[in-house]
Amino acid sequence: MHENKTLRIAIIGGGFSGAMVAVHLLKTITSNIVINLIERKSEIGLGVAYGTEFDCHLLNVAARKISAFSDEPGHFMRWLRHQEITLPNTNTFAPRQLYGRYIQGLLKESENFSQSTAHLKRFTNEAIDIKTTPENVTVYLDSGEKLEVDKVVLALGNFPPANPKVKNPTFYSSQRYINSTWSQKWLNLLSADDPVFLIGSGLTALDVVISLYQRKHKGKIYIVSRRGLLPQSHQLGITYQSFLNTSQTPQTISSLVRLVRQEVKTIKELGYDWRAVIDALRSQTQIIWQTLPLKEKRRFLRHVRPYWDIHRHRVAPEIGQVIAELIDSEQVVVYAGRIQAFYEHADGVDVEIRKRGSENSEILRSAVVINCTGFQSDYRKLQHPLIKNLLASGLIQPHALNLGLNVAKNGALVDASSKVSQQIYTIGSARIGELWETIAVPELREQSRLLAQELLR
Numbered sequence: 519m520h521e522n523k524t525l526r527i528a529i530i531g532g533g534f535s536g537a538m539v540a541v542h543l544l545k546t547i548t549s550n551i552v553i554n555l556i557e558r559k560s561e562i563g564l565g566v567a568y569g570t571e572f573d574c575h576l577l578n579v580a581a582r583k584i585s586a587f588s589d590e591p592g593h594f595m596r597w598l599r600h601q602e603i604t605l606p607n608t609n610t611f612a613p614r615q616l617y618g619r620y621i622q623g624l625l626k627e628s629e630n631f632s633q634s635t636a637h638l639k640r641f642t643n644e645a646i647d648i649k650t651t652p653e654n655v656t657v658y659l660d661s662g663e664k665l666e667v668d669k670v671v672l673a674l675g676n677f678p679p680a681n682p683k684v685k686n687p688t689f690y691s692s693q694r695y696i697n698s699t700w701s702q703k704w705l706n707l708l709s710a711d712d713p714v715f716l717i718g719s720g721l722t723a724l725d726v727v728i729s730l731y732q733r734k735h736k737g738k739i740y741i742v743s744r745r746g747l748l749p750q751s752h753q754l755g756i757t758y759q760s761f762l763n764t765s766q767t768p769q770t771i772s773s774l775v776r777l778v779r780q781e782v783k784t785i786k787e788l789g790y791d792w793r794a795v796i797d798a799l800r801s802q803t804q805i806i807w808q809t810l811p812l813k814e815k816r817r818f819l820r821h822v823r824p825y826w827d828i829h830r831h832r833v834a835p836e837i838g839q840v841i842a843e844l845i846d847s848e849q850v851v852v853y854a855g856r857i858q859a860f861y862e863h864a865d866g867v868d869v870e871i872r873k874r875g876s877e878n879s880e881i882l883r884s885a886v887v888i889n890c891t892g893f894q895s896d897y898r899k900l901q902h903p904l905i906k907n908l909l910a911s912g913l914i915q916p917h918a919l920n921l922g923l924n925v926a927k928n929g930a931l932v933d934a935s936s937k938v939s940q941q942i943y944t945i946g947s948a949r950i951g952e953l954w955e956t957i958a959v960p961e962l963r964e965q966s967r968l969l970a971q972e973l974l975r
Contacts, residue, residue, distance in 0.1 A: 524550040526667040527973055528657045528742065530645045530904070532557025533565020535946045536673035537588060537625050540638060541972030544628040550635045556657070558644040563625055565675050570616030571702050574732040575614045575725055576834045580752070582608035584617065585961050586624055588967070594620060609754060612835035641665075647907040655941050659680050659851040660903075662751050670971055672931070676893035676957070677900055682857050690861035690885075696888040698915050699726050704886060705733060712737045712885035717867050719743035721854060723890035724833055724841055727850060731840055739850045740882050742871055743891075747828045750793075751838025758785065758794035760802060767806050771817045774806070796829050800960070807954035815919060846930030860887065895950055896920045913942065917951030925949045929969045943963060945969055 529536045529542065532555055534836050555562060561569065561740060563957050577584060585593040587651070595608060597620055605612060629638050657665040669681040678697055681690045689695055696704040699722055708714065714730065716723045719741045727739055741748075761781050768774050778799075782792045796922040799806070807815070817827075833841075844850040854874040861868040866885045873880065897905055908914040912934030915924040929943045945965045949956045 521665055524535050524552055525669075525974070526552050526554070526654075526665075527671065528554040528645075528665055528667040529653070529671045530556045530657070530675055531565075531675055532559070532562040532640075533673065533675045533958070534563070534568065534621055535565075535675065535966060536671070537563040537621050538963060539671055539673060539945065539970055539973075541586075541624050541628045542967050543973065544632040544636055544638065546970055546974060547633060550755075551637070553636070553638045554641060554657075554667060555638060556641045556643055556659065556665075558642065558643055560624070562640065562676065563621035564618040564684060566700055568614050568621065570700060570725075572615050572725070572732065573613050573615055574728050574839060576611040577614055578611070578721070578831065578833055579959065580609045581605055581612045581901045584612075586621065586959070586963055588960070597623065610620035611719075611752075611836070646903040648904070648913060649911075650913065650941055661906060663952065668941070670942045671969065671973070672942065672948060673946060674902075674904075674944075674948065676947050677902065678894060679718070679722075679889050679891040680894045680896070681889065683766050683889070684857055685859045689862055689867065692862055692867070694862060694886050695860075699729075699888055699890060702729075704888065705729070705970065706761055707886055709885070710736050711735065711931075713866075713869075713883060714739045715882060715884035715887045716741045716858065716890050717743075717887065718891035719748050720890065720892055721749055721826065721831055721833065722747060722908035724837060724891060726888055726890060727841060727844065730839055731844065736849075737885070739844070740853065740869075741887065742855055742857060742869075743789075744854045744856060744874070745824050745852065746852050746874070747824055748841065748852065749828045749838075750832050751835050752832045753791070753793055755794050756790055758790070758798040760798050761795070762799070762802055762806070767809055769809070769811060769973075771810070771822055771912050772813050772951070775822065777883050792829065793832075799822070803955045804961075805951045808952070809937065812918060819919070819921075824833075834852060893947060895922055895947060897923060897948075913939070919951045921951035922948045923951070925952050927971050929965065930972075941971060944970065 525560060527679060529539055536555060540555055543550060543553055581594060585591050587593050643659040643661050645657050646660045647789060649656045653671050654665050657667060681687060716726055723741055768777060778795060781795045785795055855871045858870040858872055858879055866883055867884045867887060869884060870879050871943050872884060894900060915932050917924050925944055926932055926938045929941045929945060931942045931944055946962055947957050955961050
């Protein structure tokens with residue numbers, strides 16, 4: 519880059535990932551740069567997770583472990599002290615709203631102390647298309663505006679969940695069907711005693727239950743997923759050394775599962791539990807995933823993923839305790855099964871389910887149905903205008919597993935002709951097929967740092 523040339527970058531998406539790429543660019547750049555940060559919401563740095571309206575939604579990681587900078591592990595705790603915010607201890611699971619304020623503060627601080635040649639422009643808008651030439655990239659906004667830039671980062675975050683397949687999908691256009699849990703508006707549809715039906719039993723479902731609990735909801739809460747598994751809780755424990763040699767990792771899922779089970783058995787004999795074993799895999803998960811043959815990755819997704827998810831993606835202990843109490847009181851009822859049909863009527867909706875291992879159906883009556891199945895990662899099925907246009911023009915290519923996109927190691931997108939782009943990059947959930955572990959803060963903070971370096975290369 520010539521010394522007097524201005525580097526123009528567009529970051530599409532202003533959640534954690536987009537904000538942190540901007541932070542690293544502003545902290546690193548020593549020459550002319552214009553960063554165009556495009557986010558359809560009015561606030562930058564929050565995204566879906568940290569933009570929650572519920573103060574009962576907690577981080578899934580202890581405060582001492584969730585610094586935005588991998589080389590400054592105590593940064594979040596220092597920020598809290600500077601803000602005169604006191605947590606009970608460093609193992610506290612802080613509110614997600616608080617972490618959103620932290621990210622916003624980092625962006626503001628980086629902007630204030632950046633070089634005079636660095637400029638951050640905010641666009642409250644949505645990108646709907648991208649066109650490229652060898653010289654530059656044009657980003658089209660839904661307002662009709664066009665941005666001419668040198669490089670683009672897709673920091674799109676997590677897309678809404680897909681609707682489950684049922685006999686008659688017309689119910690999905692009903693006001694009683696909620697496909698986004700991140701606004702309090704759906705609570706306004708409920709009376710305190712109304713029953714609620716949740717599709718999916720992962721972290722999103724627990725967020726909904728905790729939101730209802732905070733509102734002192736008294737009605738039944740039905741949770742239905744294929745296996746009826748709930749995320750486990752965190753516990754204080756030991757730091758366990760890695761037990762896998764990544765250069766000699768088994769190449770089949772069955773061998774890996776046996777190895778993990780044996781290690782869990784070993785650590786139990788020492789008086790500890792499985793959490794230490796799962797946590798020991800954290801630093802190696804991406805390497806293990808990338809060395810597995812494609813057929814073994816598919817086998818993992820079919821048979822092991824639900825069990826991995828509930829043990830790997832855990833909740834704060836206080837959240838787990840509330841959920842357990844609600845289940846014991848039978849206000850929350852968890853079913854392993856499949857949804858067969860929805861029958862809406864004047865007083866609510868009847869949901870027909872078939873329990874796992876049964877040939878008979880059961881009807882559960884509810885006031886609303888809330889989709890909590892997790893983010894959609896099959897980009898072929900997304901209705902987002904930007905994704906549809908990029909697929910149509912061949913600028914992006916779905917991953918072979920239909921999880922996210924085909925992405926090079928440096929974060930550059932791979933197009934339909936398998937050519938690695940030098941202009942368009944991505945971060946976060948779009949890389950799930952390539953990396954598997956890619957949506958939590960420890961992975962995103964490192965991706966954002968490395969991607970900023972790549973953009974300035």
